[in-house]
Amino acid sequence: MRMDAGASRLTLGYLLLATLWVLLSDQLLAGLDLSVRLEERLQSFKGLAFVAFTGTWLYLLLHCHARARAQTWLSLSANTERLDLALDAARDGLWDWDPARQQVFFSPSYAALLGMTQAELGNTREAWAARLHPDDCEQALHALLTFDHTQHYENTHRLRHRDGSYRWILSRGRLLLDAQGKPTRFIGIASDITRRRADEESLRQAAAVFDATQEGVLVTDRALRVVHVNPAFTRITGYGAAEIIGQQPSLLKSGRHDSAFYHGLWHALQSRGAWSGEVWNRRKSGEIYPQWQNIRSIRDERGEVSHYVAVFSDISALKRSQHELDYLAHHDPLSNLPNRLLFTERVEHALERATVEQPGAVLLIDLDHFKHINESLGHNIGDLLLKAVGDRLGTLLDKGMTLARLGGDEFGLLCERCQDATQAASLARRLLSTLGAPFDLNDHEFYISASIGISLFPGDAENLEQVMRNADSALFKAKSSGREGYAFYVHELTEFARLRVELVSALHHALENHELRVYYQPLHDLASGALIGAEALVRWQHPQRGLVPPGEFIPVAEDSGLIGAIDAWVLEQACRQMVLWQEQAEAPRFVAVNVSSRQFGRDGLDRQVARVLADTGLDPARLELEVTESAIMANPDAAQALLHRLRALGVRLAIDDFGTGYSSLARLKRLPVHKLKLDQSFVRGLPHDSDDVAITRAVVALGHSLELKVLAEGIERPEQVEFLRQIGCDYGQGYLFGRPQPVAPALAVPPLASRRPVTVAPRTS
Ligand code: C2E
Ligand code: MG
Numbered sequence: 111m112r113m114d115a116g117a118s119r120l121t122l123g124y125l126l127l128a129t130l131w132v133l134l135s136d137q138l139l140a141g142l143d144l145s146v147r148l149e150e151r152l153q154s155f156k157g158l159a160f161v162a163f164t165g166t167w168l169y170l171l172l173h174c175h176a177r178a179r180a181q182t183w184l185s186l187s188a189n190t191e192r193l194d195l196a197l198d199a200a201r202d203g204l205w206d207w208d209p210a211r212q213q214v215f216f217s218p219s220y221a222a223l224l225g226m227t228q229a230e231l232g233n234t235r236e237a238w239a240a241r242l243h244p245d246d247c248e249q250a251l252h253a254l255l256t257f258d259h260t261q262h263y264e265n266t267h268r269l270r271h272r273d274g275s276y277r278w279i280l281s282r283g284r285l286l287l288d289a290q291g292k293p294t295r296f297i298g299i300a301s302d303i304t305r306r307r308a309d310e311e312s313l314r315q316a317a318a319v320f321d322a323t324q325e326g327v328l329v330t331d332r333a334l335r336v337v338h339v340n341p342a343f344t345r346i347t348g349y350g351a352a353e354i355i356g357q358q359p360s361l362l363k364s365g366r367h368d369s370a371f372y373h374g375l376w377h378a379l380q381s382r383g384a385w386s387g388e389v390w391n392r393r394k395s396g397e398i399y400p401q402w403q404n405i406r407s408i409r410d411e412r413g414e415v416s417h418y419v420a421v422f423s424d425i426s427a428l429k430r431s432q433h434e435l436d437y438l439a440h441h442d443p444l445s446n447l448p449n450r451l452l453f454t455e456r457v458e459h460a461l462e463r464a465t466v467e468q469p470g471a472v473l474l475i476d477l478d479h480f481k482h483i484n485e486s487l488g489h490n491i492g493d494l495l496l497k498a499v500g501d502r503l504g505t506l507l508d509k510g511m512t513l514a515r516l517g518g519d520e521f522g523l524l525c526e527r528c529q530d531a532t533q534a535a536s537l538a539r540r541l542l543s544t545l546g547a548p549f550d551l552n553d554h555e556f557y558i559s560a561s562i563g564i565s566l567f568p569g570d571a572e573n574l575e576q577v578m579r580n581a582d583s584a585l586f587k588a589k590s591s592g593r594e595g596y597a598f599y600v601h602e603l604t605e606f607a608r609l610r611v612e613l614v615s616a617l618h619h620a621l622e623n624h625e626l627r628v629y630y631q632p633l634h635d636l637a638s639g640a641l642i643g644a645e646a647l648v649r650w651q652h653p654q655r656g657l658v659p660p661g662e663f664i665p666v667a668e669d670s671g672l673i674g675a676i677d678a679w680v681l682e683q684a685c686r687q688m689v690l691w692q693e694q695a696e697a698p699r700f701v702a703v704n705v706s707s708r709q710f711g712r713d714g715l716d717r718q719v720a721r722v723l724a725d726t727g728l729d730p731a732r733l734e735l736e737v738t739e740s741a742i743m744a745n746p747d748a749a750q751a752l753l754h755r756l757r758a759l760g761v762r763l764a765i766d767d768f769g770t771g772y773s774s775l776a777r778l779k780r781l782p783v784h785k786l787k788l789d790q791s792f793v794r795g796l797p798h799d800s801d802d803v804a805i806t807r808a809v810v811a812l813g814h815s816l817e818l819k820v821l822a823e824g825i826e827r828p829e830q831v832e833f834l835r836q837i838g839c840d841y842g843q844g845y846l847f848g849r850p851q852p853v854a855p856a857l858a859v860p861p862l863a864s865r866r867p868v869t870v871a872p873r874t875s
């Protein structure tokens with residue numbers, strides 16, 4: 111427009127100047143009053159001058175105009191280039207719609223968004239609309255028609271690419287209106303947002319997964335502050351997002367793992383960027399539970415750790431089912447007992463720990479003639495019976511024992527700590543006797559029997575296979591020797607153990623049936639020959655075997671735990687006897703009672719003695735307790751303390767069988783005893799055996815130097831007394847003075863057992 115005004119102004123100026131020149135230049139010449147010739151010549155010159163002037167003027171004008179145009183063109187093309195570059199950099203396309211001509215300009219970059227050239231894309235709205243995705247067509251066209259003209263236009267739609275795929279296009283633009291509000295131009299840019307849409311889509315999906323997943327997710331920043339958790343995290347841990355965000359994940363620690371565990375975890379995270387494993391954590395409720403956890407570190411664009419993400423699942427249910435599976439794999443479903451697999455595992459384990467001092471035993475228990483029951487009464491009854499057998503055997507289990515059903519009618523019993531063959535045999539007898547009682551199943555009464563094979567380890571076998579094979583051949587032996595019995599892998603053991611077991615049960619009977627007796631042997635003063643005391647010695651009046659000496663049953667009683675009851679009975683009997691003797695003239699002044707080394711190692715002997723003294727009313731000074739040297743030396747400190755407590759009661763104390771137990775002199779010096787009883791093995795060779803002579807002299811001298819009295823045991827001949835007298839031995843005991851014998855019925859106390867039942871302590875081993 112400005113160019114047009116300039117052009118008319120120039121033209122008008124020129125017309126005015128030319129007109130003025132035509133009108134005025136002739137008059138000026140006429141006014142000069144020149145000659146005609148000169149005037150003619152000037153007339154020509156004037157014409158030429160006008161042409162030259164206007165020609166120069168025109169030239170200058172055109173030159174200026176051309177320069178201005180060039181300038182404008184330059185800046186225009188720079189702008190266009192800038193715009194193109196900007197659009198290209200942004201990968202955006204330009205569109206420009208001319209409503210008047212109903213034409214659309216699509217920039218080359220716009221066409222490129224769809225893989226086309228401008229020409230291919232065309233320049234009409236229809237061509238554009240034809241490329242719209244059918245699902246977007248309606249809304250895109252509707253948006254064009256209805257958008258608020260005062261606002262910017264913005265619409266997202268899909269356009270078909272040349273390759274047939276659809277691209278998400280974000281189109282933004284502005285409608286320009288003229289003074290009358292008529293649209294003059296609609297211009298804008300279009301961007302391909304297909305990738306962004308896909309990213310947003312996958313982000314949305316990830317967020318949905320994050321929220322919906324069953325796995326707990328916890329995200330921390332690099333300083334290990336929790337920045338994000340998902341709903342599953344809250345469900346599993348009990349902590350709401352608000353409670354945990356900003357905290358350290360160590361809040362969840364259970365304390366079950368040591369620092370080495372966490373060290374390993376961090377090492378893996380730092381070196382590999384990931385760690386996975388089982389972690390025990392604590393819920394808000396305080397419950398500790400197992401998780402399977404995957405932890406990853408996330409690095410930023412500079413490669414530095416920016417976040418840690420932990421994804422975990424609560425595996426407590428899994429653990430439970432694993433446990434159940436494990437149980438199923440290791441147990442027999444019928445009896446609920448461990449099966450062969452678990453049994454052999456335990457035997458193997460027991461084998462590893464067993465030593466000669468601490469042996470173990472495997473007992474294979476096989477029901478006799480079970481097949482007949484199954485065949486005649488059916489498998490249901492058979493199953494019920496097996497279950498009942500398992501239940502019944504189970505009642506005999508002690509600590510360290512495993513009962514298993516190995517298959518069919520075979521059961522196995524592992525006894526991890528079995529003192530010796532006797533204990534295994536007594537266990538076998540108890541098993542057999544418990545099975546001997548009738549079974550009541552479905553209103554039927556059954557009597558069954560079983561055979562047991564016993565293998566001891568590590569004595570008989572060193573590995574699992576040997577143990578099981580030995581037990582199996584022992585079982586075969588038991589079956590072939592008439593069933594309803596037990597056998598050891600080694601025959602001699604069977605016999606020995608049988609005798610011992612029989613002895614133990616017979617001893618039980620002896621106590622219950624009052625078959626025990628107390629015999630007394632006199633103790634004499636060697637110098638004066640006077641009776642000073644009597645030693646109580648237990649005897650067993652066996653109904654068939656007659657009088658059994660203590661040497662035959664005391665060791666068995668000690669092993670089986672019966673010794674406690676026997677000693678208690680003898681002590682009380684002897685004290686009562688002494689109370690009676692007190693009133694007679696020619697009677698011992700004190701009674702000596704033997705205390706088993708087993709009793710001596712236990713607490714409570716002093717209390718027991720005090721109680722008996724109180725019950726019987728015996729003066730403590732009239733009771734002497736004999737403790738063997740070996741019992742003291744087995745646990746010297748405890749023995750010394752016990753002896754002090756006993757002495758505090760006022761009773762007298764003697765060390766029995768002195769010389770056989772390797773007492774240390776230092777120890778002996780501190781023992782609060784009154785008497786040493788020199789063992790009869792040293793007295794036997796007196797006075798001729800030089801060793802016995804030397805030992806006896808030394809013991810007497812030692813005793814006296816410690817201010818103890820010395821008594822010699824087992825004196826059978828007068829020359830022994832003579833020698834002992836010579837060397838100053840104080841007292842003597844032996845067949846020469848008198849054998850152990852019962853008190854004449856008139857002077858004896860009635861048996862205690864009739865007044866009080868004897869309680870038998872259970873064996874503890
Ligand atoms: P001990 O306490 O050393 O008892 C002495 C043993 O020597 C007694 O044997 C006795 O009969 C025997 N004896 C005594 N004089 C002679 C002799 O001149 N020649 C020979 N050859 N032997 C003689 P006994 O009664 O068989 O007792 C043996 C051991 O049994 C006792 O040795 C004692 O350790 C233990 N004992 C006896 N009664 C009891 C008891 O009631 N409780 C406990 N725990 N042990 C007892
Ligand atoms: Mg004795």
Ligand code: MG
Binds near residue numbers: 787790
């Ligand atoms: Mg003795």
